[in-house]
Amino acid sequence: MNRVARLLLVRRKSGRWHWTDIAAYSYLALGVVLMFGPVLWLVLSSFKTQAGLLEFPPSLLPMSQREVMVQGFPQPLPLFSATLDDGSTRVLAQVRRIGIVAQMVDPENPAQQFRIPIDKRTPVREFKLATENYTEPLERFAFTRFLGNSVFVTVVATLITLLINSMAAYALSIYEFKGKNAAMLMVVGTLMIPITIILVPVYLVITKLGLVNSLWAVILPGAATPTGVFLLRQYMLTLPRDLIEAARMDKASEWQIYWRIVMPLAMPALAVLAIFSIMWRWNEFLWPLAVLTKTEVHTLQIGLNAFQGELQTQWHYLLAMTVATLAPVALVFVFLQRFITTGIANTGMK
């Protein structure tokens, strides 16, 4: 605890506040609010009831109106704090509202009824987590199936990406051959073509291959990424040539040099690419939306889209499932962030 406090209050010169300390802390605080604020709001909002979400003015915390069961009424009734004609304040349950007047009862004594103008009463609110936002879609909406599809696509696509990108990078960094630079230029050149442009032709190819509505349709087209080839190649270029030559002298075959020498040494770059690939694949939306039309092959991102109808959006479910979708990537980040920082520093990529 002491160490955390020290970390949070660390200053340029111990014991004194320099203006740069204040500037740095305000800048960092602003950054935290900008970056983390929306995420926090999303998480808090995902625990609000549908009514709570549409409330104006909005509240940060998930508050909801307290309800009580009153004898003689089948439904739970909302509680209000009402000001009576004589000026006293009592907690009453509302039976129904007629125009600008609310018909209310005392929950302790249901026989006693009141008629209160609606501007004389305020809802009694309490902090309540609407966990049903999470549990209901998990029952009704095929969340686990979508999760399974997303995990499959992400893991398989990342493995394929790592394997074939590293092979291409190996050839483009370790071997000397005519047209090597031209090949590299072409690979990098494809970086400039956005997915939207090739969406239709790739869709046609996938259709001809009969892969529509198969997860492989999502996995295969993006497996060879120019970014990955470029990143790995740049890293492999920094490996000492002597190591490769030593391996050649040691009678290693090309596959062994690739698999037993270059791959382990390119680990930092591979980790970076793996993290990027996981994020890309997990968050991918447009392409899966185009090729996956059946519900049973939907990935999470497409599944989320189902909450957003043409006429009505079920915000409470959408937000809750968005949090559930974010969580795995966030966890990947938390556990691999050490690799990301060192790896990105090593590969010189931002």
Next chain:
Amino acid sequence: MAELTLSGITKSFGATTVIHAVDLQVADGEFVVFVGPSGCGKSTLLRIIAGLEEVTTGSIAIDGVDVTGRPASERGLAMVFQSYALYPHMSVYKNMAFALENMGLKAPEIDARVRRAATMLRLSDYLDRKPKALSGGQRQRVAIGRAIVRDPKIFLFDEPLSNLDAELRVATRKELAGLHAELGGTMIYVTHDQVEAMTLADRIVVLQGGRIEQIGTPLELYNRPDNLFVAGFIGSPRMNLLPARAAGQGAVALGEAGQEVDLGRETALTAGTSVTLGIRPEHIALAGEGEAGLAMTVDLVERLGGESYLYGSAPGLPQITVRLDGQTSHGRGDRVALRFAPAHLHLFDAAGKALRPDRA
């Protein structure tokens, strides 16, 4: 164990030729050292032998079998790199075992070979360590170990000691000599350090500008350099090379004073021909009282206890180094007379070729 034959090896990078028609025979079990200044092509030549570099023309044969077109992995050679090139992600054991696994040996055989090499190189306690946890000398020994476990036809060393500090270099040099005596393999060793070359080699190949200047045993090169380059390169401190003119039968004149030096033999030079006179520092003696000799002013004295070096100048001549046994009382500014031992005089013509009776 094998013999190696290089015939007419030429290597060009684009328009630049770095190796010019090199011919060389290395006998079985011989320790050959390639020595020369940096950029002389010695490392390129070694890499050509290893198969890491292709030849432009010429052929390489190992044990009479032409291996010119074969990749490095099929030549059966082992190389120790200047950077050691240890696989950083593998333990010492794995580093040494890697080649053996690639050769398809069985695990017990691999284990036996690695442990034998580790014992020989005092690495047994470090087998589980990664290279980064080792000192420079230990890494060096692992690199050598990686070569010897394979029992290769020829060992290639590319400046293996240049990353070690002076003390360790001397110690490792002795170990290498011991290793060669023990293993008896054919070894080719590249260095720019002529002391390493002199102490280790059975035969030295002196290279300059991609050409072989001279091949011979260390003492042959020391005693009978073929040209000015070898004369200046081999020996430390280096040979005194003094410009001179031929003066009559069997004598040359040195410096502005025209001090005549008797060569002790007849030469066919016409008087006045420009030559270079070479004499090693230890073959110069101080002339006694009343004896004639080249006059020199002492500029600097280095006293090493067991021996002393005088550095001095004479008008019209470059700096002269004289080695004296034991300790000397001479100091800076003293004038001394030098006497050259005729039997150890080297004479080179204007083109730098040695003028020797046997080469006439």
